[in-house]
Amino acid sequence: MPTSTNPKEWKSRFIFVSAAMIPESPPLRNAEATIEDSVPILSADEIVQWKHMYENPTRAFTFSEGILAMGG
Template identity: 50%
Template sequence: MFIFISPNMLHEPLVPRDPSTAIEDDVPSVSVADDPLWKLMCENPTRDFNFPEGILAMDGVSPLSPRPPKAILDGVEISLWNLLQGDAKGVVFV
């Protein structure tokens, strides 16, 4: 799975790394303060979402679209929020 993150969201630039070396990150330990949140997340998992490229472009996070497309459902333009609240099937991006 790939997630696009804009460099503007980072506090400092990422350090270039050698792709031939392994990444060795330790799993962070759960503190006492994080324990209730961890339990809540484990008890209420969310499903993963696969969004069409048009939805990413509407949000402005797609490097492939210079301007956001319009989403049309049953001949009516809908907003990104309404699109995410419902089912993306049948939506046409123009």
């Protein structure tokens, strides 16, 4: 695991991933073929939740590390 938080040094260290950690190999894909990924159909409950989130947006807040540390 990288010990530095400097983005320029992110590739300076690597971790070993054994084949035993991956349950199965990913399927081979033709890079030139388009990906068929349709939008899932929402249930009635999900539609109500989506409308509620859409009609009541929330501003994203960012906090400094010091504030987060004080909050535990």
